[in-house]
Amino acid sequence: MTAADPPGLPLEPLARFLGHAAPGLLAGPLEAELITGGKSNLTYAVTDGRRSVIVRRPPLGHVLATAHDMGREHRVMSALRDTPVPVPAMYAACPDPEVIGAPFYVMEHVPGTPYRLAAELGSLGAERVRGISARMVDTLVALHAVVPDEVGLGDFGRPEGFLGRQVRRWKQQLDASRSREVPGIDELHAALAGAQPREGAPGIVHGDFRLDNLLVDDADAVRAVLDWEMATLGDPLTDVALLHAYLTMPTMVDSRAVSDASLAPGFLTPDEVLARYGKASGRDLSDLAFHLGLAYFKLAVILEGIHYRYTQGQTVGAGFEAIGDAVAPLVAQGLRSIKED
Structure with a gap:
C-alpha cells in the first residue's frame, strides 16, 4: 500500500x-x-x-x-x-x-476471493469448481427466499410495475451515455417495451449477481455477497436471467471485457444453473425469453456507460479498452433471446 x-x-x-x-x-x-x-x-x-x-x-x-x-x-x-x-x-x-x-x-474486510477468471479457478480442479458454482446458485436461492418485510425491507422498492420500470430505467441510462451508434440497441429496447410479461412473486433482487461479486474462502464457502448498488424489490427472475447471461458472455465477447470463470472445467453449465435454481426455489423458469432479453440489454447499457467514461478519461484502473467492443454482441443476443418468445 x-x-x-x-x-x-x-x-x-x-x-x-x-x-x-x-x-x-x-x-x-x-x-x-x-x-x-x-x-x-x-x-x-x-x-x-x-x-x-x-x-x-x-x-x-x-x-x-x-x-x-x-x-x-x-x-x-x-x-x-x-x-x-x-x-x-x-x-x-x-x-x-x-x-x-x-x-x-x-x-x-471479509477474507475471500472474487473469482473472475477461468485461470483462477482452473488450479482448484473440476470438482471444487463445480461445488463453488453450485454454492453460487444456492446463495441466490437463499436471497430470493428472504421475505422483505421480515428484515425491514418492505419499502425497499415497488414490486408492482418493476419490469416496465427496468426497461425505462436502462433506456434512460443508455440515453445518458450515448456517444456513438450501437446497431440494434433501440430495436431491442422497443421489443422489450412492447413485450413485458406477467411478473412473478416479488423478492429482494440483487441486480448484478455473479461469481465475481461473491467472496469465496479457502474452504470454497461463499463468505459474502458484494456490490448491492442495484438492489431493490422486484421479480427475482431478473437475477436468474442476468446470471445466465453472465455465464454465456465469454463465448460471445472478448474475454478481456468480462469474467470468463464459467469456462473453467467443472463449472455448472448455464442450463445446469437454471435447473438447480428452479428445483431449489420452486420458481417457474419455463419462459425466460423476456428476462433474458432484458438481461442482455442491461449488460449492453452498463458496458456502453463504462465505455463512455473510458473515452472521457473518467475510469480508474486497467482493463477498459475492450469494453466498447462487447456491446454489439450483447445487443444481438438480446434480440435473439426475445424473438424466441
Whole structure:
C-alpha cells in the first residue's frame, strides 16, 4: 500500500469521519489502495496497519444520479446481516458528499476471493469448481427466499410495475451515455417495451449477481455477497436471467471485457444453473425469453456507460479498452433471446 491518497479517496477527511462515526475502528495514519477489477462503484482497502476495512463510493465523473446509491447498498446489507445470505458487517455510512467528495460507507474486510477468471479457478480442479458454482446458485436461492418485510425491507422498492420500470430505467441510462451508434440497441429496447410479461412473486433482487461479486474462502464457502448498488424489490427472475447471461458472455465477447470463470472445467453449465435454481426455489423458469432479453440489454447499457467514461478519461484502473467492443454482441443476443418468445 502507499501513503498517498488513491484516486477518489482523501484519507485525512476519512480518518476524521471515522473518529466520530466509528470510534476505535481505525487509529493513526491511514493507508489505502484501490481494489482492482471495479468498473462501477469504487472499492478501497483501508488500513491503519493493524486492521483493514473496506470503503465504497460511487465512480468518478459521468454517472446516472440514481445508479450509485451508497445508502441503499448499506441498508440492504445491514438488513440481511442475520439471514442465510452472507454479507459483510457494516461499520458506518456517510451521505454527505462534502467529506470525501461523494457519499460512501465503510464495511468489514471479509477474507475471500472474487473469482473472475477461468485461470483462477482452473488450479482448484473440476470438482471444487463445480461445488463453488453450485454454492453460487444456492446463495441466490437463499436471497430470493428472504421475505422483505421480515428484515425491514418492505419499502425497499415497488414490486408492482418493476419490469416496465427496468426497461425505462436502462433506456434512460443508455440515453445518458450515448456517444456513438450501437446497431440494434433501440430495436431491442422497443421489443422489450412492447413485450413485458406477467411478473412473478416479488423478492429482494440483487441486480448484478455473479461469481465475481461473491467472496469465496479457502474452504470454497461463499463468505459474502458484494456490490448491492442495484438492489431493490422486484421479480427475482431478473437475477436468474442476468446470471445466465453472465455465464454465456465469454463465448460471445472478448474475454478481456468480462469474467470468463464459467469456462473453467467443472463449472455448472448455464442450463445446469437454471435447473438447480428452479428445483431449489420452486420458481417457474419455463419462459425466460423476456428476462433474458432484458438481461442482455442491461449488460449492453452498463458496458456502453463504462465505455463512455473510458473515452472521457473518467475510469480508474486497467482493463477498459475492450469494453466498447462487447456491446454489439450483447445487443444481438438480446434480440435473439426475445424473438424466441
